[in-house]
Amino acid sequence: MNNHFTHSFSTKIKVIIVLITSSILIFAALLIVFTEYKILQKDLIYNSVLNSKLIGEYCVGYLVFDDDKGCYDILSKTESIQYIVDVTIYDTTNNEYARFSRKYPIKNKYFYEKPILNDSVYTIVNLLNIVKPIYYKNDLYGFIHLRSSYDYINSKILNYILMIGVLLCITLILTYVLASNFQKIISKPILNLAKLTNEISISGDYTRQLKITSKDEIGILYKEFNNMLVEINKRKSEREQKEQEIRKLNEELEEKVKNRTKELQVEKEKTQELLNISDHLLLNILPEPIAYRLKNGESTLADRFEQASVIFIDIVAFTDLVAKYSPEVIVKMLNKIFTEFDKITAKYGLEKIKTIGDCYMAASGIPEYREDHAESVTNMALDVIDLMKNLRTDDGNEIKFRIGLDCGPVVAGVIGEKKFIYDLWGETVNTASRMEKSGVTGVIQCSPRFKNKLENVKNDLKVQFIERGEIEIKGMGKMTTFFIEKKNPSSSKL
């Protein structure tokens, strides 16, 4: 079965045409032969019956006038009818009256047997037997027995079959020859189509066209194929144009992206710079951990620290200085002083909280706890004392400070949504502030708990506490405070 698909189209057409033609012809031939045989058979019966009746009637006169010779003459005339084998006339007494039998080369080919004399038609061994009564004007004159051979129609049919067979062979040969030639009408245009398709697939040239030579189905196929090629070519051109446009757009886009990327890079760098500045600024105003927490989205920050130290440094008689000097000088001076304080703060890892006018506030132990918070603020205070010795206004006047210290629990946090400030609250802050306010110029004053804390932390202190006595602290009542001095004035740290 698969072999059918490997044959060429032209072979298939030839085979199909020959098969169809031969099938139809064979079927038609069989039908014709069969029909013809049936017709001949029917004709044989009809003619035999008719002949028997006619012969019987012709013999009436001879039967009436007892002329068996005349009767035989009539019977012998059937010799010209080839299919009649023999004819026998019986009289009314059922005796054979006259008989004519065809002479065959082979003797006794057809054995004769007297039939039952009635009205019947039957076949015995390839012989059609007709038995008919002979009537004339309703009077019975005898019987006729006529036998016809089917050999006649058989040989006729055989000749017919042979003739049809020969015609069939000739027709099939002609069909094959014609199919071989006419299949080109169908196969050649298809092969042309296949050839052009192959050429186009190799060359990619869609401008090629098939030449339309007919208006039949092949013509329509060619026309549609040409239309398809035109459409493909058109689409190809459009696609190429679009691709070119897309390429151009891509290039433009790439350029834009490149430029935009550059711009973004610049913007990013600027942003980064701004972020850095922002971070720097943020870190300037906020402790680094707090700044990170704020950046990470925490809106309200309030942390309680059980132990922290707070230092307040205030310029003594600052109001007088403000009155004496121009604001620019004051600001410059404050900037200079506080810059130095910032350095000291950084030196000891303290957290600058804020400046309030001429007051500088710092803390230790926040926002991350440290064990030496009291020690570190003490060191800062000592450094400020040392710094004060060399600080002068532009016109040479001495600048003096009061320093207050305390330690204890504080609440640290950021308040507000704008202009953030990391601030401290609590009694410790107030106490430290009071220590500064109630302090003495050029001296460090601390609360008793600060003293205790410092003493508990470090045994070999390089500072000493000088009890000032009990003083009235605003809002806190009476409190014994202590001045802190270096034991050895040459040492700079505890």
Place this chain on the structure above:
Amino acid sequence: MGKRFLYSFYLLILIFSYNIHAGELADEYELKAAFLERFARFIEWQPESWSEDNKDFFEIVILGDNPFGKKLDKLYSTQKIKNMTVKIRYTKSIDEIGNCQILFICPSMSDRINQIIKKVSKKNILTIGQTKGFCEKGVHINFYISSSKLKFQINDKAARNSNLQISYLLLQNATIINSVGGENE
């Protein structure tokens, strides 16, 4: 011995020949009588052939000296022709022929045949004879003996002139004479 045997053989042949001939002569009129009925099977008469008083009979007239003897009467006393009782009439007078279906003209009337034919040729009567030349003169059927067999001639033209329709089955058994006969001949 040889001669005696030869004489005996000749005698035997003579006796046998006589018997055959005698038999033929004896049967001839019986046969002819029978043939009248057989002819009637293949011949159609016009209805006018039967007169009102004779309509139930088939009448045969024997004109001349009767050669049948009693054979006709004997045969047709029981035998019917065309399913009708047969009436046999014997006469020697032409004028007494009258209405009948078959007129058998005996040899004794051969001298007056033309007169007879003239008398009956226009009538619907079948004329039958047994004399040579009768058919040519206009008699419809004429018997003759050939090869010891009884045969007959038919003058079909004359029969048709007498409005008689003779079947081809009868004609094919007869010798056809093509003449009108009668005074026209």
